[in-house]
Amino acid sequence: MPAISFQSISKTYPSPKGPKGTTFKAVDNVSLNIEEGEFFGLLGPNGAGKTTLISMLAGLSRPTSGSVQVLGSDVQSDFADARRKLGVVPQELVFDPFFNVREMLRIQSGYFGLKNNDAWVDELLEGLGLADKANANMRQLSGGMKRRVLVAQALVHKPPVIVLDEPTAGVDVELRQTLWQFVANLNKQGSTVLLTTHYLEEAEALCGRIAMLKTGRIVALDKTSDLLKAASSNVLRFKTADMLPPELAARARITGRIVQLPANNALEIENYLAAVRQAGVTVDDVEIRKADLEDVFLDVMNQQGAQA
Missing domain, CATH: 3.40.50.300 (P-loop containing nucleotide triphosphate hydrolases)
Known part of the structure; x- marks a missing residue:
């Protein structure tokens, strides 16, 4: 019961x-x-x-x-x-x-x-x-x-x-x-x-x-x-006071100076960092972490919003 x-x-x-x-x-x-x-x-x-x-x-x-x-x-x-x-x-x-x-x-x-x-x-x-x-x-x-x-x-x-x-x-x-x-x-x-x-x-x-x-x-x-387990396997996290390139900003979760980008593999992380360098964005405290429930929640809500 x-x-x-x-x-x-x-x-x-x-x-x-x-x-x-x-x-x-x-x-x-x-x-x-x-x-x-x-x-x-x-x-x-x-x-x-x-x-x-x-x-x-x-x-x-x-x-x-x-x-x-x-x-x-x-x-x-x-x-x-x-x-x-x-x-x-x-x-x-x-x-x-x-x-x-x-x-x-x-x-x-x-x-x-x-x-x-x-x-x-x-x-x-x-x-x-x-x-x-x-x-x-x-x-x-x-x-x-x-x-x-x-x-x-x-x-x-x-x-x-x-x-x-x-x-x-x-x-x-x-x-x-x-x-x-x-x-x-x-x-x-x-x-x-x-x-x-x-x-x-x-x-x-x-x-x-x-x-x-x-x-x-x-x-x-x-x-x-x-x-x-169903979420992106990793998240690239860093701090910056600069504006991100539009293509990165569209994918990023930005909280003040903290930027977080979903990454499924090492190549995606390398591409993010290359795009940041090419745009002249100064970053600090770079780290790679596992996706958490907040990442999952935002992905689910965004997917439902796109389907609506």
């Missing part, structure tokens, strides 16, 4: 543009099974439909067509069972300003009918670096600390399926390391984890399998290792 099952899911909204009565599909006929115990990544650009899928999974939004199940429980017809099996960490910082951290977690436990849950609450506080903030009012916490509390709230009823929607957006390195260590340990113990993130190095390090969304459709779905 899949931990999460999306079956022919679509979500249609009234279009904010165009004549009255026109619609657009935020999610377009997505079918996807995530198996028990997986650490699964759901990637895509802004507006691809990731959060819409999660909203339907959490029962916050009804699909226009199709069905969603959590460990066999339909999120619409068996909503109580589905919610008990699911813990969701949302993108937004949502909190009650009238309670301290420990009180928030006790109240959250009560929503699921859990009594005498203090031992697990203490473990969550310790594991997520919140022990010294247990009696602090939520209003007193920084954004990163509030996000830790959201994670603790999602886990307080020990759900077998955990959904993390951009959990490390705008937070410091320490929180990321603490969070991933804690969640990875839960995954090793059998919890299923669904992650959305724009930090692709996190997805590459953590996720065994990845789906990529664009305009509401799945455009890639495979093991992370197989996605990486």
Whole structure:
């Protein structure tokens, strides 16, 4: 039995543009099974439909067509069972300003009918670096600390399926390391984890399998290792303050002074460097690296854009 099952899911909204009565599909006929115990990544650009899928999974939004199940429980017809099996960490910082951290977690436990849950609450506080903030009012916490509390709230009823929607957006390195260590340990113990993130190095390090969304459709779905194998074998990376020749610029990924060019073999690398020299471009810190998930992601998105 899949931990999460999306079956022919679509979500249609009234279009904010165009004549009255026109619609657009935020999610377009997505079918996807995530198996028990997986650490699964759901990637895509802004507006691809990731959060819409999660909203339907959490029962916050009804699909226009199709069905969603959590460990066999339909999120619409068996909503109580589905919610008990699911813990969701949302993108937004949502909190009650009238309670301290420990009180928030006790109240959250009560929503699921859990009594005498203090031992697990203490473990969550310790594991997520919140022990010294247990009696602090939520209003007193920084954004990163509030996000830790959201994670603790999602886990307080020990759900077998955990959904993390951009959990490390705008937070410091320490929180990321603490969070991933804690969640990875839960995954090793059998919890299923669904992650959305724009930090692709996190997805590459953590996720065994990845789906990529664009305009509401799945455009890639495979093991992370197989996605990486299908990418260009190498990337030429260097720094320059000069303008690249147009033929190189068209192929390059440029971030400030950093230029990265995909290369399938040594001859391509030699040709890139020759073109740079011929154009009089001054370069520093030249290196050759293996393609990573960001390279794969950009290739997939560009291919889909060319086909559209």
